[in-house]
Amino acid sequence: MSNLLYVGKGTPRTIEVDKVTGRAIYINDLKLPGMLYGKILYSDYAHARIKKIDASKAEVLPGVRAVLTGHNIPDVRVGFLRDQTVLKKDIVRQFRDEVAAVAAISPEIAEEALDLIEVEYEELPAVFDPIEAMKEDAPLIHEVDARGKPIRTNILPLPWKFYAGDIEQGRKNSAYTVKDTVSTTWVNQCCMGTSGCVAEFDMNNDLTFHSQTNVVFLGKQRIMEYLSSIGMRGRNVRVINPVVGGSFGTKLDTDIYEFICILLALRTRKPVKILFSREEEFRALPPRQPAVFTIEQGCDKEGRLTFRKAEAILDNGAYTSWGATTPSVMVMPMSSLYRVPNVSFEATCVYTNNIYCQAMRGYGNPQATFAVESSMDELAEEAGIDPAEFRLINRNQSGDVTPMRLKITSCGLEDCINSVKQKLNWSEKRGKRKGKGVGMGSLIHVAGGARVYKSDGHGMIVKVDQNGHIDVLDGGTDQGQGSPTIISQMVAEALGFRPEDVSLTLGDTGLCLWDAGTHASRHTFMAGNAAVRACEKVKQQILELAVENIPKVVKSGFRRKKRNDPDFVEPDLDYTLISKPEYLDIKDRMVFPKSDPEHPFFRIEVSQIIRDALHVGTGESKVVMAEAFYDPPTEMLDRELKGNLSCTYAFGTTGIEVEVDEKTGEVKILQLFAAHDVGKAINPILLKGQIYGAAYIGAGYGLTEEMKLENGRVMNPNFLDYKMLTAKDVVPVEPIVIEPGDEDGPFGAKGIGEPGLVPTAPAIANAIYDAVGVRIKSLPITPEKVLAALKEKRK
Amino acid sequence: MKKVSISFTLNGDKVTAEVPPSWTLLKTLREYFELTGPKEGCGTGECGACTVIVDGKAVNSCIFPIPEVEGKSVTTIEGIASKDGTLHPLQKAFIENNGVQCGFCTSGMIMSAKALLDHNPDPTEDEIRTGIAGNLCRCTGYVQIVASIEKAGELIRQKK
Ligand code: FES
Ligand code: FES
Numbered sequence: 007m008s009n010l011l012y013v014g015k016g017t018p019r020t021i022e023v024d025k026v027t028g029r030a031i032y033i034n035d036l037k038l039p040g041m042l043y044g045k046i047l048y049s050d051y052a053h054a055r056i057k058k059i060d061a062s063k064a065e066v067l068p069g070v071r072a073v074l075t076g077h078n079i080p081d082v083r084v085g086f087l088r089d090q091t092v093l094k095k096d097i098v099r100q101f102r103d104e105v106a107a108v109a110a111i112s113p114e115i116a117e118e119a120l121d122l123i124e125v126e127y128e129e130l131p132a133v134f135d136p137i138e139a140m141k142e143d144a145p146l147i148h149e150v151d152a153r154g155k156p157i158r159t160n161i162l163p164l165p166w167k168f169y170a171g172d173i174e175q176g177r178k179n180s181a182y183t184v185k186d187t188v189s190t191t192w193v194n195q196c197c198m199g200t201s202g203c204v205a206e207f208d209m210n211n212d213l214t215f216h217s218q219t220n221v222v223f224l225g226k227q228r229i230m231e232y233l234s235s236i237g238m239r240g241r242n243v244r245v246i247n248p249v250v251g252g253s254f255g256t257k258l259d260t261d262i263y264e265f266i267c268i269l270l271a272l273r274t275r276k277p278v279k280i281l282f283s284r285e286e287e288f289r290a291l292p293p294r295q296p297a298v299f300t301i302e303q304g305c306d307k308e309g310r311l312t313f314r315k316a317e318a319i320l321d322n323g324a325y326t327s328w329g330a331t332t333p334s335v336m337v338m339p340m341s342s343l344y345r346v347p348n349v350s351f352e353a354t355c356v357y358t359n360n361i362y363c364q365a366m367r368g369y370g371n372p373q374a375t376f377a378v379e380s381s382m383d384e385l386a387e388e389a390g391i392d393p394a395e396f397r398l399i400n401r402n403q404s405g406d407v408t409p410m411r412l413k414i415t416s417c418g419l420e421d422c423i424n425s426v427k428q429k430l431n432w433s434e435k436r437g438k439r440k441g442k443g444v445g446m447g448s449l450i451h452v453a454g455g456a457r458v459y460k461s462d463g464h465g466m467i468v469k470v471d472q473n474g475h476i477d478v479l480d481g482g483t484d485q486g487q488g489s490p491t492i493i494s495q496m497v498a499e500a501l502g503f504r505p506e507d508v509s510l511t512l513g514d515t516g517l518c519l520w521d522a523g524t525h526a527s528r529h530t531f532m533a534g535n536a537a538v539r540a541c542e543k544v545k546q547q548i549l550e551l552a553v554e555n556i557p558k559v560v561k562s563g564f565r566r567k568k569r570n571d572p573d574f575v576e577p578d579l580d581y582t583l584i585s586k587p588e589y590l591d592i593k594d595r596m597v598f599p600k601s602d603p604e605h606p607f608f609r610i611e612v613s614q615i616i617r618d619a620l621h622v623g624t625g626e627s628k629v630v631m632a633e634a635f636y637d638p639p640t641e642m643l644d645r646e647l648k649g650n651l652s653c654t655y656a657f658g659t660t661g662i663e664v665e666v667d668e669k670t671g672e673v674k675i676l677q678l679f680a681a682h683d684v685g686k687a688i689n690p691i692l693l694k695g696q697i698y699g700a701a702y703i704g705a706g707y708g709l710t711e712e713m714k715l716e717n718g719r720v721m722n723p724n725f726l727d728y729k730m731l732t733a734k735d736v737v738p739v740e741p742i743v744i745e746p747g748d749e750d751g752p753f754g755a756k757g758i759g760e761p762g763l764v765p766t767a768p769a770i771a772n773a774i775y776d777a778v779g780v781r782i783k784s785l786p787i788t789p790e791k792v793l794a795a796l797k798e799k800r801k
Numbered sequence: 802m803k804k805v806s807i808s809f810t811l812n813g814d815k816v817t818a819e820v821p822p823s824w825t826l827l828k829t830l831r832e833y834f835e836l837t838g839p840k841e842g843c844g845t846g847e848c849g850a851c852t853v854i855v856d857g858k859a860v861n862s863c864i865f866p867i868p869e870v871e872g873k874s875v876t877t878i879e880g881i882a883s884k885d886g887t888l889h890p891l892q893k894a895f896i897e898n899n900g901v902q903c904g905f906c907t908s909g910m911i912m913s914a915k916a917l918l919d920h921n922p923d924p925t926e927d928e929i930r931t932g933i934a935g936n937l938c939r940c941t942g943y944v945q946i947v948a949s950i951e952k953a954g955e956l957i958r959q960k961k
Contacts, residue, residue: 018897025904026892028838028878032905035837196939198842198850198905251840251905252939284843486903486940695899695945702942725847725937733930733943 011593012495013753016691017505021490030249033202036216038277041204042071044270045116046263046280047106047123048290049098052359052718053132053145056096056125061106063122069115072273073123074107079269080236084228084262087162087326088152092265098127099147099324101719102290102361104262109270109278133160134718136298136321136356147324147357162322162355166333168341168647170409171348176313180304184384188783189298190373190767192713193706194288195366196730199251201291202281203264205271212242213271217264218250220257220483221523224459226515228260229268247513253485254703255365256291258525259327263290288723293713295329295363296321297336297353297370299377303346309391309399313348316340316377322355322363329363330355332370334458337647339374339764342408342655343450344382344400349409359718365525367700368760371451372707372767376785379447379768383775392436393772394427397448402657411648412450412655416756418683418744419448419657425742426661429679439779441668442676445772446661447765453685453756454653454748455638456526463637464532465519468497468540470548470630472620474595474613476501476508478537481521482529483513487759488692489529495688496534496752500541501548502592503612519633527656527757530688534752536636543632548612549587551619551628552597556584559618560607577607584608638750653750656757658682660701660765664773668796671789673709673774680762681742686754690743697741697762704766706731712786809870812880818867826870827851827862830877838878838908842937849936852909853877859916861935878908881915890956891915891949900949902940910936914950922957924950 024030061073076095083091094103106123110116131145138144139160148157177183204216213233219225222245229243250257263280271278282290301316322330333353340351386396401423406414426446427433435444455462467479478497484490494508511517521532560579567574583599584590591600598609619628641649663677680701687693710729714721722728731737747754767785775781780795808817811834818833827844830836830853842850844863851863854876881889891911894900901907910933917924917932924932929950930943938946 019899019901020896022901022904023888023892023896025901025907026878026888026895026911027882028836028908030904031837032840034840035831196937197903198848198937198939199840199903200842250903252903254939284845284848486905488899488902691899691945695902695941698942698944699902699940700942703939724845725843730937730939732934732937733947734934736930737942739942739944 012505013499013688017495019491032199032251033248036204036248041277042109043113043116044109044267044278044280045120046104047120049103051127051129053130054098054127057128058126060124064119067119069111070119072109082235083152090325107266109274132359136319139356139358160357166353168337168351173313173315173348173350176348180312181307182389183304184388185302187300188377188380190785191296192293193711194293195254195256197252200282200287203267204279205267206277214244216246218257220253222513222515223520225260244516247483250485254367258365285723289720292327292362292364294366297373301377301381303381303385309389309396311346311400314346315350318353320355322357323360325362328365336370336374339378341410342412343378368763371764375764376768383772397423411650413650415654416746416748418746421744422659422681425681426659426679430661442665443773443777444663445769445776447768448659449764451656451761452526452652453656454531455528457640457642457651462522463635464521464536465635466536466540467633468544472617478510479518480512481518482533483524492688496537500538503595527759531757536634538752539634540632547630549590552615555615555618654748654756656761658761660769662769662773666777671792675737678739683744684758685748685751685756686745687743688755694741696758698739700762701739704763705737708767708770709786807871810874822868824867826865829867836879850909852912854916859913891953894949894953898945898949900946906938922954
């Protein structure tokens with residue numbers, strides 16, 4: 007693959023030039039004629055009975071076009087466990103509960119109308135701690151389930167239990183064991199573009215929905231189901247993405263505000279926009295969920311892991327979204343990060359009156375890896391083995407089948423650990439305890455799709471027009487990761503065109519083919535594989551047309567010449583050179599015989615061939631277009647949470663040097679090496695962008711970010727009090743890109759969207775331990791926690 | 802609602818806006834002039850997505866009262882490319898060096914960087930980071946943004 011022209015190059019994002027000129031249209035900028043503005047009224051209590059909602063004053067406010075409450079919309083449940091309604095009319099269970107909504111001719115009037123809605127509540131006892139919520143006498147968050155059956159506990163009916171091997175046997179085989187409890191907290195995805203959507207029905211009741219979703223087809227499905235449940239079965243829905251200002255997990259579920267927007271549009275027969283404020287983004291979007299892990303591990307005298315046993319308790323909040331299924335991803339690092347024969351992992355999701363949770367970059371992996379990698383260091387110390395060496399002893403290797411039945415194909419973990427070690431100057435620096443220290447953490451993640459749904463497929467359409475321009479209709483979405491550039495590089499490479507010949511359309515259910523969504527770091531892998539397959543077909547079509555048309559083109563050229571110059575003698579050409587498609591190839595938009603690429607007559611522009619094929623005459627004209635649907639040979643997890651859900655896996659190691667100020671507790675990251683086995687970098691510059699960005703969010707997760715909830719209320723819903731890292735918080739990230747090539751990946755590539763975030767926080771915690779000898783077991787690792795631990799240690 | 806009439810220079814053109822005096826510069830730019838470049842990421846002066854240049858200084862237009870713009874000169878991302886469509890070195894550098902991902906912070910980021918480079922075409926990394934300290938970005942980890950601004954500085958210095 008050494009003679010690749012575009013794959014592996016740092017092709018710039020020219021295709022996205024509108025983003026640097028202010029012309030890119032985000033949901034904020036989308037305006038339709040006659041559009042109304044929707045606003046939502048949220049609960050005043052974490053848990054209360056609604057006694058009365060009086061919207062009469064709002065209804066008569068000039069400029070208001072609709073006021074919705076739970077009393078004037080269909081009483082239909084939505085969500086993963088169907089445990090909530092769109093607007094709440096009887097009980098509110100969290101501060102973000104949507105109680106009423108308004109559509110008006112301006113956002114200001116809509117806001118004013120909200121103030122006029124009077125809601126009377128009767129407060130109910132609430133519970134904010136999942137452990138408390140599990141107790142028998144705890145207030146019940148839900149009294150009945152979706153079918154109306156009584157519920158007696160706050161524990162969700164989602165038993166996440168994974169067992170492999172024999173823990174007791176593992177314990178017996180252990181020379182050393184450690185057990186500890188670690189915890190992680192709520193963090194906000196902090197997309198710079200806030201949430202929003204625009205809904206519009208036509209007079210046939212078909213819906214066009216401008217949504218930021220990263221799962222356009224699943225989103226469409228959910229909306230169709232909702233419409234059908236409110237008596238609009240069979241109506242079509244077209245979901246279209248605007249330019250999206252970041253996603254990081256927030257766009258995986260269809261949020262309640264989206265259903266509200268649809269209802270307002272239906273009621274008013276006008277396009278309606280809902281756009282979140284930053285405060286709403288913090289208060290009313292589901293964040294990454296907190297978890298508490300108890301983790302126990304053992305190893306034998308040689309340092310080989312003997313068992314891993316972990317229990318997790320997840321604060322689900324008041325309703326169920328994609329936060330509750332993160333254990334299905336947590337099980338991956340729990341069972342398969344490093345070789346461990348005996349594994350037990352149980353996770354319990356508990357309803358509380360806190361904000362409900364959703365997905366965030368890495369899904370449950372950062373939480374679980376914080377537990378595993380903190381414990382790995384503790385066990386290494388117990389066994390008296392250098393933590394890097396300990397990881398190398400237990401590293402995953404190609405050919406392994408893990409206890410979860412993951413089939414490890416390509417695996418660069420050994421390289422990752424070693425290169426981080428070397429870059430950090432590990433052996434020199436470790437164990438000095440002089441306020442500076444080094445630590446590492448590794449990761450495993452899906453990198454070849456993730457069969458979460460029965461179809462993990464990706465559909466792609468590639469067409470080439472008579473000007474030699476390629477349009478690609480990609481079923482996925484782009485939330486900023488750079489897919490338009492990456493895909494255009496792969497298409498150009500596969501077809502023999504240039505990246506600038508390719509235009510991309512993503513995120514439109516009306517034009518594109520099914521894709522399971524741009525999540526789980528799957529887009530490059532899945533869309534790339536679909537692209538390669540579609541391009542194979544397109545290329546074949548072009549070459550077949552070339553076989554037909556090159557002789558015609560050449561001969562008509564000769565005829566013309568003869569007309570102009572009677573003395574012209576037609577050269578004697580060997581037409582067998584171009585008599586079969588397999589004798590031909592395309593490069594730089596030129597078709598030519600492989601045996602004589604510079605042939606003076608047979609080297610012809612593709613556009614000319616397509617033009618000639620299109621304008622032939624009745625019944626003979628042809629177009630060049632192909633689709634491919636790639637659905638990898640993977641399996642869904644079975645009831646025991648086992649199965650090879652991804653075609654390949656990402657591995658990586660983050661190594662960090664920190665300096666800890668023992669007087670202030672402040673932690674400074676001096677160096678951060680992020681080594682990732684990426685298979686093959688399709689675009690090294692964009693790929694590094696993913697690693698930088700993910701490592702930065704990981705560093706924030708480790709050190710500063712935390713949504714502070716007090717009795718269910720978010721206390722820091724702004725960027726002053728919620729500490730996202732700024733450009734002044736320098737984290738010197740240096741990516742180390744390891745490219746062993748993956749046999750199933752397009753051009754050898756694996757997914758890299760999420761991995762960089764995953765091991766960052768535990769690497770920081772481990773480095774702090776190396777620096778000052780205290781282990782901080784809860785995220786984020788604030789100066790206060792470090793100081794308290796240092797004080798405790800001195801006692 | 803009572804409106805005021807505010808005259809100023811917007812991207813080189815003399816303009817007058819008739820808007821309520823309570824409006825911010827950002828609201829005026831987005832709603833009166835229908836510019837989509839300046840973005841609202843917070844509306845409270847904490848994210849920098851709305852950054853524009855007023856009389857040579859980068860400001861958060863979301864908290865900049867429109868009456869204060871009277872007689873001043875305002876530049877937004879829409880006004881920095883040449884009239885013939887040639888991109889400003891910053892715009893070029895952001896594309897070339899992957900300084901843009903989702904792009905939501907980009908307009909503001911580039912405007913802060915422009916204000917910096919206009920005064921100091923050869924800033925140190927630290928000066929660059931200070932220059933964009935008020936511009937939050939969730940996608941890039943700032944690394945390639947800083948690199949883009951460095952490269953743009955080089956381009957500008959070469960031209961001079
Ligand atoms: S929108 Fe002005 S600073 Fe955030
Ligand atoms: S590029 Fe997405 S916020 Fe900066």
